[in-house]
Amino acid sequence: MLWIISTLVFILLRIAPGDPVDAILGTRANEFARESLRIKLGLNKPLINQYFDYLNQLMHGNLGFSLNTQEPVKIIISKALPASIELALFAILIASLVGYLIGFLGAIKPETRIDFLGRIFGIGTYALPPFWAAMLIQIIFAVLLGWLPIGGRLPPGVSGPPSITGFLILDSILDKNLGMIFNSFKHLILPSATLGILLSGIFSRSLRLNLEEIFKKDYIEAAKSRGINDSRILIKHALPNTILPILTITGLTVSSLIGGALLIEITFSWPGIALGLQEAINQRDYPVVQGIVVIISSIVVMISLFIDIAIAYIDPRVSY
Amino acid sequence: MLKIINVKIILKVSSIILIILQLSCVQSKKREHIIVASAGKIESLDPAQANTLRTLQILSALGDTLYKINKEGNLSPNLAKALPKVSQDGQLIDIPLKENISFHDGSIFNAKAMAFSLNRFMKIGTLNYLLNDKIEDIEVKEEFLLRIKLKKPSSSLKSLLTSVNLTPISPNSYSNYKDSFNNKNFIGTGPYFLESFSQNQQIIKPFINYWGKKPLNKGIDFINYSNSSSLFGAIKTKEVDVLISNSIDDMQRVALNNMVNKGKLNSGEGDPIEIGYITFKSNTLPLKNKAIREALSYTIDRELINKQVSLGTREPLRSIVPPQFHKKEFSPFSKYKPNIARTLLKKQGYCETDILTIPLTFRSNVPADKLLALTWKDQIKRDLSDCIEITLNGVESTTVYKQLSEGAFEAVILDWTGAYPDPEAYLTPLLSCTKIENNNCLKGEAVFSGSFWGDNKVQELLEKSEKSEEESRLNTLIKVEQLAAKGGSYLPVWLVKPKAWSLKGISQPEFSSNGLIILKNLKRD
Numbered sequence: 015m016l017w018i019i020s021t022l023v024f025i026l027l028r029i030a031p032g033d034p035v036d037a038i039l040g041t042r043a044n045e046f047a048r049e050s051l052r053i054k055l056g057l058n059k060p061l062i063n064q065y066f067d068y069l070n071q072l073m074h075g076n077l078g079f080s081l082n083t084q085e086p087v088k089i090i091i092s093k094a095l096p097a098s099i100e101l102a103l104f105a106i107l108i109a110s111l112v113g114y115l116i117g118f119l120g121a122i123k124p125e126t127r128i129d130f131l132g133r134i135f136g137i138g139t140y141a142l143p144p145f146w147a148a149m150l151i152q153i154i155f156a157v158l159l160g161w162l163p164i165g166g167r168l169p170p171g172v173s174g175p176p177s178i179t180g181f182l183i184l185d186s187i188l189d190k191n192l193g194m195i196f197n198s199f200k201h202l203i204l205p206s207a208t209l210g211i212l213l214s215g216i217f218s219r220s221l222r223l224n225l226e227e228i229f230k231k232d233y234i235e236a237a238k239s240r241g242i243n244d245s246r247i248l249i250k251h252a253l254p255n256t257i258l259p260i261l262t263i264t265g266l267t268v269s270s271l272i273g274g275a276l277l278i279e280i281t282f283s284w285p286g287i288a289l290g291l292q293e294a295i296n297q298r299d300y301p302v303v304q305g306i307v308v309i310i311s312s313i314v315v316m317i318s319l320f321i322d323i324a325i326a327y328i329d330p331r332v333s334y
Numbered sequence: 335m336l337k338i339i340n341v342k343i344i345l346k347v348s349s350i351i352l353i354i355l356q357l358s359c360v361q362s363k364k365r366e367h368i369i370v371a372s373a374g375k376i377e378s379l380d381p382a383q384a385n386t387l388r389t390l391q392i393l394s395a396l397g398d399t400l401y402k403i404n405k406e407g408n409l410s411p412n413l414a415k416a417l418p419k420v421s422q423d424g425q426l427i428d429i430p431l432k433e434n435i436s437f438h439d440g441s442i443f444n445a446k447a448m449a450f451s452l453n454r455f456m457k458i459g460t461l462n463y464l465l466n467d468k469i470e471d472i473e474v475k476e477e478f479l480l481r482i483k484l485k486k487p488s489s490s491l492k493s494l495l496t497s498v499n500l501t502p503i504s505p506n507s508y509s510n511y512k513d514s515f516n517n518k519n520f521i522g523t524g525p526y527f528l529e530s531f532s533q534n535q536q537i538i539k540p541f542i543n544y545w546g547k548k549p550l551n552k553g554i555d556f557i558n559y560s561n562s563s564s565l566f567g568a569i570k571t572k573e574v575d576v577l578i579s580n581s582i583d584d585m586q587r588v589a590l591n592n593m594v595n596k597g598k599l600n601s602g603e604g605d606p607i608e609i610g611y612i613t614f615k616s617n618t619l620p621l622k623n624k625a626i627r628e629a630l631s632y633t634i635d636r637e638l639i640n641k642q643v644s645l646g647t648r649e650p651l652r653s654i655v656p657p658q659f660h661k662k663e664f665s666p667f668s669k670y671k672p673n674i675a676r677t678l679l680k681k682q683g684y685c686e687t688d689i690l691t692i693p694l695t696f697r698s699n700v701p702a703d704k705l706l707a708l709t710w711k712d713q714i715k716r717d718l719s720d721c722i723e724i725t726l727n728g729v730e731s732t733t734v735y736k737q738l739s740e741g742a743f744e745a746v747i748l749d750w751t752g753a754y755p756d757p758e759a760y761l762t763p764l765l766s767c768t769k770i771e772n773n774n775c776l777k778g779e780a781v782f783s784g785s786f787w788g789d790n791k792v793q794e795l796l797e798k799s800e801k802s803e804e805e806s807r808l809n810t811l812i813k814v815e816q817l818a819a820k821g822g823s824y825l826p827v828w829l830v831k832p833k834a835w836s837l838k839g840i841s842q843p844e845f846s847s848n849g850l851i852i853l854k855n856l857k858r859d
Binding site for chain 2: 032036037038046083084085149152153156157164165167169170173281282283285289293296297
């Protein structure tokens with residue numbers, strides 16, 4: 015799978031119009047300057063040679079060097095990835111708390127006002143364009159109310175704690191810097207809440223629908239007829255049976271998070287991997303784009319694998 | 335009852351969170367540094383690699399140039415002791431250097447260091463073609479005297495020496511970077527030294543041993559936001575002290591200008607260095623026909639575009655070179671006269687039965703280009719719908735740049751900023767051509783600019799201008815522009831002035847001739 019993705023990215027980048035030499039030199043550089051840079055960057059080699067060089071490097075764990083800065087792609091990714099993971103984790107946390115709570119309330123009180131509002135929330139947040147929602151939230155909470163910072167990971171002029179893990183909150187905790195913990199957390203609220211709320215719609219809808227289905231099952235009827243009270247039925251019989259579909263949906267959502275995170279990272283100037291990817295695409299920085307795509311794909315594959323293993327572990331009917 | 339208690343608890347918790355958030359917004363101590371915000375990351379601080387306005391902005395504070403252009407538009411010495419002395423044949427330039435200047439690492443600035451910096455730029459600089467086309471050799475004549483040997487006389491070289499890309503760097507600190515970029519550090523002679531560097535934030539502090547006028551502030555923190563809305567919000571919420579205008583959308587420029595008018599912000603602007611224009615591909619029909627290009631030059635209502643598209647923030651332009659470089663009023667390109675356009679088109683057989691269709695390409699990721707394209711299209715529809723029809727085509731900018739020299743676009747909206755403050759930095763990149771056949775440029779800059787228009791007389795005058803000086807040079811370049819206006823391959827539309835906004839309590843931003851803020855002059859009141 016990773017080989018197919020990396021090959022596709024390699025081919026698509028070369029097919030796409032635009033040239034890293036143009037992005038670096040501008041359009042006015044003379045032919046000699048362009049050719050010199052092309053040789054320096056290895057872009058003069060036949061495409062097939064470039065491809066095998068790339069695959070060879072990839073197999074040795076080397077993602078190459080940025081065409082623009084000559085910095086190793088590994089270093090570029092290692093700086094940006096923790097910011098994205100931090101954002102994604104908090105977003106998933108918020109999405110799960112908000113989404114599952116709303117879905118749960120809707121399911122236990124069907125066709126009530128709570129259920130109706132929950133459904134509107136679910137459909138509404140799913141339908142909202144992420145960039146528009148992000149801008150709106152930014153304008154309301156950062157510009158108009160001034161409660162939270164407009165963007166970035168830290169306030170302007172503040173240097174972060176010594177980088178140990180790359181995760182700002184974790185590094186601040188390890189550095190025992192209370193102010194920094196608070197600052198980094200404050201900067202995380204708007205982007206993660208935006209992303210989390212946008213995702214929570216899917217979570218609430220999926221839990222609501224799954225619970226509704228399960229409530230119609232024979233074993234629930236049987237439990238009711240045995241005189242088991244409603245809350246016990248819900249906790250002991252209904253909820254455990256929603257775990258499998260919910261786990262699958264959560265896994266798929268994490269994968270789709272990458273696309274949503276791009277727009278959120280741009281809006282909130284969040285220095286993550288998605289913002290880096292956008293900048294690298296604009297500059298036609300082939301190794302950086304390839305590296306980021308391979309890493310993102312690997313993460314998605316790993317998450318899918320983890321979900322499959324978890325499902326097999328939870329459900330004895332599933333075996334591989 | 336239970337519900338009421340729950341609501342009370344929720345309200346209490348919310349209030350505590352809000353109070354904490356509000357308290358956190360209060361700054362524990364007054365900022366000492368000035369925070370300057372702009373769009374886009376800085377990936378390298380190496381002057382040999384720098385090609386964005388934001389990078390050049392920082393480098394202008396960390397380094398010095400040999401010369402600068404003063405307020406009168408004349409060359410004045412900076413690190414150089416006097417104006418360059420040019421030999422009679424125009425091929426040797428002697429530059430005496432100031433003494434007692436040191437780099438941030440304590441080493442001495444001298445001719446050897448300057449030669450090292452120029453040679454390094456010529457070897458690895460991404461824009462090295464600017465020098466390599468002109469310079470034959472660089473020689474250290476004396477400890478503080480540099481000699482540049484040219485391939486042929488070049489009067490524009492002096493202006494080129496004002497370029498921030500050619501700021502000297504310490505040979506001691508760059509000894510391991512002779513052939514490679516030093517992206518995360520910079521050791522120059524400027525009023526500030528680099529305290530820390532990351533792609534998203536750079537901190538600079540005053541250099542105590544600076545030879546010239548000392549900075550009026552205690553340091554500058556540069557930060558970047560990835561979009562215009564965030565930049566706008568950052569100054570509105572006073573998160574930043576100064577905002578640089580590049581990448582600020584026109585609507586937000588207007589809002590910021592309104593805040594200036596209401597006394598909520600200060601603003602400063604420099605001389606315009608960016609031009610917006612339309613290129614017509616002149617080597618294929620119908621735009622190969624000069625009369626049609628001439629007719630099109632009468633069709634654009636720049637005043638309307640200034641009002642509708644940029645809300646008054648981009649001045650109408652009827653020359654390729656920004657006006658301050660001419661040192662006099664000069665606008666050779668035609669004004670908006672739709673009747674003349676109609677007459678010319680009728681002579682070519684259009685307007686009665688045939689309608690001239692022009693596919694206009696704009697860069698889809700540049701909002702102003704799209705608005706310009708839409709406005710011009712509608713304006714033509716209003717005034718000349720019987721003669722011309724504009725069809726629009728949005729293409730991402732990197733693709734446009736790649737395909738420009740391949741002749742992919744009949745008409746395309748572009749912009750250009752000269753690499754140094756000189757008319758030649760605008761005319762040569764658009765008009766120069768080394769191989770011309772029947773006014774078609776086969777090889778040269780005009781191919782890269784997408785016009786494919788060549789004129790032997792233009793080429794001759796451009797070469798002549800390199801051998802002349804001052805008034806005579808300017809007059810020659812004016813003739814070049816007159817010929818370009820007659821050729822009709824370019825349609826200048828607007829001028830963009832560099833602008834910056836600062837909070838009350840911060841001094842008004844001042845600009846240098848190359849469109850960069852003079853950071854050392856920023857101060858807290």
